[in-house]
Each structure stands twice: as structure tokens, then as C-alpha cells.
Amino acid sequence: MDQKNPKPITYRNFDSAYFVKNLNENILMLRTVLDNTMDLNIMPVRIDSIDCAVITIEGMVSTSAMAELIFRPLTELDGSGQTPQTIMDFLCTGCLMSNERILISDLGQAARLLFSGFALIIVDSTACAAAFGIQGYEKKAISSPMMENNVMGSQEAFTEVVRTNISLIRRRIKHPSLRFEMMQIGELSNTDVCLVYIRGRTDEKMVARLRSDLKKIKLDCILGTGYIMPFIESDSPRLLFSQVGFTERPDMLCENIIRGRIGILIDGNPFCLICPYLFSQNFASADDAASKTYFTFFMKLIRYIAFFLATAFPGIYLAAVNYDPEMLNAQLLSNLSASEKTTMLPLFSETLIIMLLLEVMREASIRLPRAVGAAMSIAGGLIIGDAAVKSGLISSPLLIIVGITATASYVLPSINQQMSTLRIMFILAGGFAGFFGITACALMTAANICSADMMGIAYTSPIAPFIKGQAADVFARMTFEQMQDKKTTINDFS
Amino acid sequence: MNTISEYSLAAVLLVIKLFTLSMYVPVDGENPVITAVIFTIMSLIKLCTLIPLFYCAKKQGGYAALSGRFKAFGCIFFALGAAGLAAAVSDLLSTAIESVYPDRYTKFSITLIFFFICAYIASMGIKGFSRCSAGALFVILPLMLFVFYQMRGALLNDRLNFYADRPLPLINQTVKNLLEYTVDYFIFFGLLPYLKGSPSRAAGIYICADIIIVLLVLLTSASVMGSFWDNSGYIFFALSFSTFGSVIDRSDGIYLAISSGAAIICGSALLIVLKDSLNFFNGAKDKNILLISAAALTAICVFADNLQLSSQRLITPICLFSAAVLFIISCISAVRIKRIDVMKNERTAQS
Numbered sequence: 001m002d003q004k005n006p007k008p009i010t011y012r013n014f015d016s017a018y019f020v021k022n023l024n025e026n027i028l029m030l031r032t033v034l035d036n037t038m039d040l041n042i043m044p045v046r047i048d049s050i051d052c053a054v055i056t057i058e059g060m061v062s063t064s065a066m067a068e069l070i071f072r073p074l075t076e077l078d079g080s081g082q083t084p085q086t087i088m089d090f091l092c093t094g095c096l097m098s099n100e101r102i103l104i105s106d107l108g109q110a111a112r113l114l115f116s117g118f119a120l121i122i123v124d125s126t127a128c129a130a131a132f133g134i135q136g137y138e139k140k141a142i143s144s145p146m147m148e149n150n151v152m153g154s155q156e157a158f159t160e161v162v163r164t165n166i167s168l169i170r171r172r173i174k175h176p177s178l179r180f181e182m183m184q185i186g187e188l189s190n191t192d193v194c195l196v197y198i199r200g201r202t203d204e205k206m207v208a209r210l211r212s213d214l215k216k217i218k219l220d221c222i223l224g225t226g227y228i229m230p231f232i233e234s235d236s237p238r239l240l241f242s243q244v245g246f247t248e249r250p251d252m253l254c255e256n257i258i259r260g261r262i263g264i265l266i267d268g269n270p271f272c273l274i275c276p277y278l279f280s281q282n283f284a285s286a287d288d289a290a291s292k293t294y295f296t297f298f299m300k301l302i303r304y305i306a307f308f309l310a311t312a313f314p315g316i317y318l319a320a321v322n323y324d325p326e327m328l329n330a331q332l333l334s335n336l337s338a339s340e341k342t343t344m345l346p347l348f349s350e351t352l353i354i355m356l357l358l359e360v361m362r363e364a365s366i367r368l369p370r371a372v373g374a375a376m377s378i379a380g381g382l383i384i385g386d387a388a389v390k391s392g393l394i395s396s397p398l399l400i401i402v403g404i405t406a407t408a409s410y411v412l413p414s415i416n417q418q419m420s421t422l423r424i425m426f427i428l429a430g431g432f433a434g435f436f437g438i439t440a441c442a443l444m445t446a447a448n449i450c451s452a453d454m455m456g457i458a459y460t461s462p463i464a465p466f467i468k469g470q471a472a473d474v475f476a477r478m479t480f481e482q483m484q485d486k487k488t489t490i491n492d493f494s
Numbered sequence: 495m496n497t498i499s500e501y502s503l504a505a506v507l508l509v510i511k512l513f514t515l516s517m518y519v520p521v522d523g524e525n526p527v528i529t530a531v532i533f534t535i536m537s538l539i540k541l542c543t544l545i546p547l548f549y550c551a552k553k554q555g556g557y558a559a560l561s562g563r564f565k566a567f568g569c570i571f572f573a574l575g576a577a578g579l580a581a582a583v584s585d586l587l588s589t590a591i592e593s594v595y596p597d598r599y600t601k602f603s604i605t606l607i608f609f610f611i612c613a614y615i616a617s618m619g620i621k622g623f624s625r626c627s628a629g630a631l632f633v634i635l636p637l638m639l640f641v642f643y644q645m646r647g648a649l650l651n652d653r654l655n656f657y658a659d660r661p662l663p664l665i666n667q668t669v670k671n672l673l674e675y676t677v678d679y680f681i682f683f684g685l686l687p688y689l690k691g692s693p694s695r696a697a698g699i700y701i702c703a704d705i706i707i708v709l710l711v712l713l714t715s716a717s718v719m720g721s722f723w724d725n726s727g728y729i730f731f732a733l734s735f736s737t738f739g740s741v742i743d744r745s746d747g748i749y750l751a752i753s754s755g756a757a758i759i760c761g762s763a764l765l766i767v768l769k770d771s772l773n774f775f776n777g778a779k780d781k782n783i784l785l786i787s788a789a790a791l792t793a794i795c796v797f798a799d800n801l802q803l804s805s806q807r808l809i810t811p812i813c814l815f816s817a818a819v820l821f822i823i824s825c826i827s828a829v830r831i832k833r834i835d836v837m838k839n840e841r842t843a844q845s
Contacts (some may be wrong), residue, residue: 320747323747326747433599433607434747435748435750435751436599436607436751436754437607439751439754439755439758440607440611440754442755443611443615443626443630443755443758444611444615446625446630447623447626447762448618448622450621450622450626450629451618451621452622453621458621460625460629464628465499465502466501
């Protein structure tokens with residue numbers, strides 16, 4: 001066994017190193033591989049004159065579970081005439097120390113398991129180690145969703161721990177076809193990434209493609225959803241909207257995977273990626289299923305209008321006032337003209353400045369500590385709003401436009417980045433080229449959205465290409481009777 | 495290869511037709527009812543001329559429905575026609591916008607922006623482009639209907655009649671005029687290789703919808719304009735003039751936006767055809783060829799404008815010539831394919 005190991009063993013080549021039949025040497029190798037890290041705990045134990053060691057990483061294991069599940073069975077073995085091999089057999093098959101038991105022989109896996117909260121038991125004169133899952137690290141409790149709030153329905157959101165998230169999904173879909181595939185991504189971080197899908201509902205080719213995309217990632221660490229998304233949607237990197245959605249709600253994820261989509265859970269992140277994601281899904285909410293169909297239609301209409309108001313409204317206002325004032329009502333036009341006379345800047349500059357200020361305030365409101373939230377409201381509402389009008393920096397009608405735009409943009413927080421970008425683009429287009437610019441900008445955006453295609457499914461499905469019988473979900477929602485009869489999956493959209 | 499459905503193709507062509515309609519300049523003393531009848535007859539002739547193309551497309555399935563022997567030849571004329579038409583579309587649009595906002599735009603800036611946007615949309619691929627066109631159709635059509643709805647008070651139904659002082663010269667003039675607005679026919683031919691379904695079905699859908707839309711627009715315009723038709727320029731200005739600015743003027747921004755949108759779709763379609771024709775000679779699929787084409791077309795348009803040349807006058811013969819050559823090639827190709835088939839069948843029978 002010894003000949004296999006590279007010399008010297010360091011943290012750079014530990015993946016190809018193996019345990020040997022000498023406890024001290026094994027401990028030394030582990031210390032070397034883990035660079036004698038401060039949080040490495042090695043507890044020597046002697047059972048029937050045979051030296052053993054229990055190795056853990058501080059803070060990653062539950063001390064009570066360790067005492068109950070590891071130390072108690074080990075002490076019971078003492079005085080029963082054991083050999084190293086019988087101890088190892090007992091650890092692996094003879095007792096129930098933990099529901100996760102793995103016999104390992106290489107240092108690479110040993111290190112990974114240690115960092116995942118496993119306890120390793122090494123027995124002298126055996127060239128292997130027994131690993132027991134007794135994780136007990138501190139973690140955030142399951143809380144209410146932060147971004148996808150709803151009135152009726154579940155109030156549970158994902159947490160940072162991938163295994164807890166798996167249990168949240170399993171609790172909702174109690175069927176053997178629900179499948180989880182765990183993999184480690186990130187050369188240094190070895191982050192647990194879990195594919196979630198329902199066998200029979202999801203296209204196997206889609207799963208294979210996603211699996212291979214994920215395995216190709218060679219980043220040092222995966223610290224969030226943003227690290228993975230570009231690799232999944234590598235077919236169309238120039239697109240404005242993302243074809244990979246995300247949710248923090250287990251119920252929303254379950255709805256999506258039941259419809260044949262694939263979820264990606266990332267350890268350390270309370271959001272789950274969903275792919276393929278459609279444009280119309282950005283306008284869906286968790287409450288849609290709880291509402292009457294006609295009301296869902298109304299609410300979706302409101303969301304589409306909000307999208308239009310948040311993106312194109314300031315640009316259209318600018319184009320109408322600057323280029324085609326005859327389109328406006330005479331009374332409104334005279335009011336606008338009167339208020340514009342009191343300002344020192346042209347309308348285009350005014351709009352651009354106030355929209356940039358709006359973005360600054362939004363960014364500040366996201367980043368600032370909650371304690372100073374009230375101060376921020378006063379600064380934004382009174383100082384920038386009221387005082388700017390009184391000082392003649394901006395006109396009152398423009399302030400109303402900004403108010404409408406800002407309010408509308410809060411309706412769809414999941415596409416906030418895109419709406420902010422589009423808003424600025426429409427303002428520039430409307431300011432520089434009037435309605436010609438607005439049309440051009442709208443067409444460019446539409447072409448960008450329409451060209452998106454992921455795994456053979458158009459981002460604008462089921463509207464373009466039009467898929468008969470599926471369009472109801474875009475503007476309202478299918479009735480539960482229809483859902484019962486059709487059992488629609490995303491594969492029907494290809 | 496990226497493909498589009500019959501409905502997508504029809505949607506693209508209808509948007510282009512709406513552009514040509516919005517830019518339509520009637521001849522002096524034109525009787526719109528006669529124009530509508532002539533247009534319907536021309537559409538049916540168009541359908542007949544497409545039959546050899548359908549045959550080729552079905553048999554060959556290759557680029558522009560041409561056989562390998564004629565492919566290079568066809569591509570040259572496709573490139574010529576597409577470039578010429580794109581320049582003409584740009585010229586039409588820039589003239590219209592410049593005349594509405596003379597103090598704000600110049601033809602140069604509009605041409606530059608127009609080709610840049612067309613190149614961007616064309617770069618999104620045929621699928622992105624066709625879906626975008628279908629979406630645009632659903633925005634443009636209601637807006638057009640809104641504009642016409644605004645004119646409901648000005649309808650002069652008694653003006654709708656077949657009367658003409660000198661019918662034959664009028665028919666002659668009208669046919670010539672209508673021929674200049676057949677950009678959709680060329681684009682239909684150019685986009686055929688991308689078609690997934692049956693070309694004949696696509697043509698059927700397109701021509702039916704085309705006739706309905708054109709008749710609606712022509713007859714509504716005619717019923718509003720009545721005897722003011724003589725004083726017209728573009729249909730849009732004629733409408734504005736004949737209603738004394740009371741209704742249409744408040745919609746001119748929308749109307750111009752519709753025309754611009756349809757023109758951009760039209761320009762993008764032409765750039766897609768041009769790009770693929772040029773890529774045939776280039777061998778590989780060169781992505782930059784779109785930008786190069788757009789830049790070259792901008793330069794041509796600006797150059798023609800600076801030389802005070804009416805590019806439309808120059809381009810129309812080029813496009814008509816290209817279309818005629820393509821038509822002849824496709825007919826020869828159809829006959830040739832038929833002959834090869836017959837010979838194959840004979841050989842099979844003999845063996």
C-alpha cells in the first residue's frame with residue numbers, strides 16, 4: 001500500500017494518497033494533508049491495547065452525538081479480546097453508530113468527509129478508516145421567504161444547508177420518482193451541488209446535459225447561484241434575461257420539478273436554481289394557485305402592465321413630450337409646459353439624473369442596515385423629492401413618473417436587474433430618437449428575448465412558438481381540472 | 495439549422511407588408527377601389543408565380559430552392575436584390591422621418607441607426623427574428639386599427655366607386671406603382687430555405703392575410719380620403735391632410751413608430767438573406783459579415799444621398815432584375831429537376 005503514495009504527501013497531491021497500516025503514520029499524513037490546521041481534533045483511544053484515533057473537525061460535529069454514537073460503543077468493546085480487524089468489522093457492520101457509514105481508504109475522501117462533518121475512526125494495523133456522519137454544525141433555522149412573499153400557502157423558505165433543503169422537498173413529494181443527485185463542484189470549496197428532478201417527468205437528455213455542464217465547471221469555489229448560472233446558460237451568453245430562474249420557496253420548486261424542470265440546490269445558498277425557465281414564469285407568483293382563475297388573470301395583467309411601466313414608461317413620456325407633444329391632451333401639455341419652465345435642466349437630463357438617483361436609492365435601501373431605514377426614507381422622499389422640485393432641479397410631473405416607475409418595479413423583484421437596464425435604455429432611446437428610438441429599442445429587446453433557447457425550449461414558449469392549450473398559463477393559470485387531465489410538463493413546449 | 499414555421503413566415507411577411515402600406519404613395523388621380531381590385535388580381539398572380547418555387551423547395555430543400563448548379567448564380571442575385579432592397583427601405587424610412595422631424599433627424603443618422611439595429615436583430619438568428627416579428631405584428635395591428643378607428647367620423651363611403659376618367663392609363667400607372675411595393679415577395683423567396691413546414695401552405699396563409707390587410711387599409715384610407723387622394727404623398731400624410739389634421743395628427747408619433755418598427759423588421763430580414771448569400775461565397779459562417787454588410791449598406795445609402803441620387807429609382811431596376819433572374823433560375827431548376835426525375839424513373843423501369 002505504501003508504494004502507492006506520492007512522496008512527499010502535501011495538500012496539493014493528497015487526492016492520490018492512501019491510508020497505511022500504521023496509525024501514527026496515518027495521523028501524520030492527515031496532519032500534513034490538512035496542513036496541521038487548528039480546528040483538526042485527534043482523540044487517541046485504546047481498545048484492548050489496540051491504538052485507535054477518532055478524528056473530527058472542530059465545530060462540524062455534534063458533541064452529544066459523538067459521545068452517544070461513537071465513544072459509548074467503543075468503550076463497550078474494551079476488554080472483549082479484540083483484534084484490529086474485528087474492531088474495524090464491528091465499526092462497519094456490527095453496530096449502528098450513525099446512518100451514514102463509509103469505509104474509506106484514500107486521504108482525499110477522508111479530508112472531504114471530515115470537512116462535511118463526519119468523524120473518522122482509524123485503527124492501528126488497518127489501512128482504512130471508518131467515517132460516520134454525525135454533523136452538528138450551527139445553521140440558520142428554516143424561516144419565511146424574504147423575496148417571494150405570499151399571503152396564502154406555505155411560509156417556509158430554503159436554508160443554507162443543502163441536506164435540510166432536500167428534506168424540505170422530500171416532505172412535499174413523497175414519491176420514489178423524486179431523485180436527488182449530489183456532486184461536488186469547486187476545486188477548493190468542494191461545494192455540494194444537488195440536482196433535483198422527477199424521473200419520468202424530466203427529459204433524461206436535459207438531465208445529462210445539465211450534469212455534464214456542471215461537471216465542466218473548474219472554478220475554485222462555488223459560493224452562490226451566480227457562480228453556476230453562466231455555465232448552464234452558456235448557449236446564449238449575450239441575452240438580457242436569464243433562462244435559469246431561482247426560487248427560495250420549496251413549494252415553488254416542487255411545482256416546477258413536477259412540471260419536468262430540474263432544480264439545482266447549492267450548499268450554503270438559500271436559493272434553488274430552476275431550469276429551463278420561461279419568460280412568462282417571471283410573472284407568476286406563489287399566490288396564483290390559491291386565487292380564483294379570473295383573479296389570477298387580473299393579477300398577471302397587472303404584473304405585465306407593471307413591467308411595461310417600469311421599463312418603457314419614462315422613455316415614452318420623454319419621447320411624447322420632446323418629440324410628439326401633440327399626442328398629449330392640451331390641458332396636460334400646458335401644465336407640463338408650465339412646470340418645465342421652472343426647471344433649469346432639459347427634460348432628458350432631468351429624467352436621466354432622477355432615474356440614476358432612483359437606482360442609487362434602491363441600492364442604498366438594499367445594502368443599508370435596517371436601523372437607518374427610516375433615515376433613508378426621509379432623505380429619499382423629502383430631501384431628494386420635495387426639495388429638488390422646489391429648487392427647480394426637477395419638475396413635479398417627472399416626479400410622478402418616477403414614483404409610478406419605482407412602484408411598478410417593486411412588483412417584479414426577480415427581474416429587477418433587467419428592468420433597471422431596460423429603463424435606462426428606453427430613456428436614452430426616447431431622449432435621443434423619440435418614438436423611432438423607442439420602437440428600435442423595443443424591437444431589439446424583443447429580438448433578444450425571443451432568441452433565447454435552452455435545451456430546445458424557447459424562452460418565450462408557449463406564446464412564440466405558440467403552443468395550443470398551454471398559453472392559458474401565460475395570462476392566467478390552468479384550472480385544477482385541466483391540470484389533472486393534461487399533466488403538462490416542460491417537454492410539451494419543445 | 496434554425497427553422498421557422500409557416501405562421502412565423504407569414505407573420506414576418508405581413509409586418510413587411512404593413513411597412514410597404516404605410517409608405518405607399520398613390521399615383522395622381524388614383525381610384526383606390528380600382529387599386530384594391532388590381533392588388534387582389536396581382537396577389538393571385540403572385541401565388542401562381544410561386545408554384546415553381548414550391549416545387550423546387552419541395553424537391554431540393556436547398557438554399558433558395560435552387561439546385562447546386564445554380565446556387566452560386568442565385569446567391570449573387572439574392573445578394574444584389576437584398577442589398578438593393580435594404581438600401582431602398584432605409585431610404586424610404588429616413589426620408590419619411592426626416593420630413594416629419596426635419597429639425598431633429600438627418601438622413602445620415604437615421605440610416606446609421608437603422609442598419610445598426612437591423613444587424614443586431616438579424617444577429618439574433620432566424621428564430622429570434624421571426625418570433626420578434628410575430629410579436630411586433632400583434633402590437634402593430636391593434637395600433638393600426640386604433641388609428642383607423644380614430645378616423646371613423648371621416649368616412650366617405652359614397653367615394654368608394656369604380657369611376658375613372660381614363661381607366662386604361664390609370665390601371666397601367668397603378669400596376670407600375672404597386673410593383674414597386676413588392677419587397678415582401680422577394681423576402682418570401684429569400685426566407686424559404688428556413689421554412690420547416692410546407693411552403694405552399696405558408697404562401698396560402700400569407701397571401702390570404704395579405705389581401706385582407708391590404709384591402710382593409712386601402713379601402714379605409716380611400717373612404718376617408720375620397721377626392722383628396724390627389725393631394726397625397728404617403729398614405730399617412732394623405733390621411734392627415736384629408737381629415738384636416740383633426741384626428742390623425744395626434745397619432746402621427748404612433749404611426750411613425752409603427753412604420754419604423756416594420757421597416758426595421760424588413761431590413762433585418764433582408765440582412766439575413768444578404769448574410770447567407772455572402773456566407774455562401776465566404777465558405778464558413780462568418781459572424782462579422784452582418785456588421786460588414788450593414789456598414790457597407792450604410793455607406794452606399796449615405797453616398798447616394800450625398801450625390802443627390804434618388805436611391806429608390808436606382809435600386810428598383812436592380813431589384814426587379816434580380817427578382818426576374820431568380821424567377822427564371824427557379825423555373826429552369828424546376829424543369830431540370832423534373833427531367834432528372836423522369837430519367838431516373840425511366841432507368842429504374844428499364845433495369
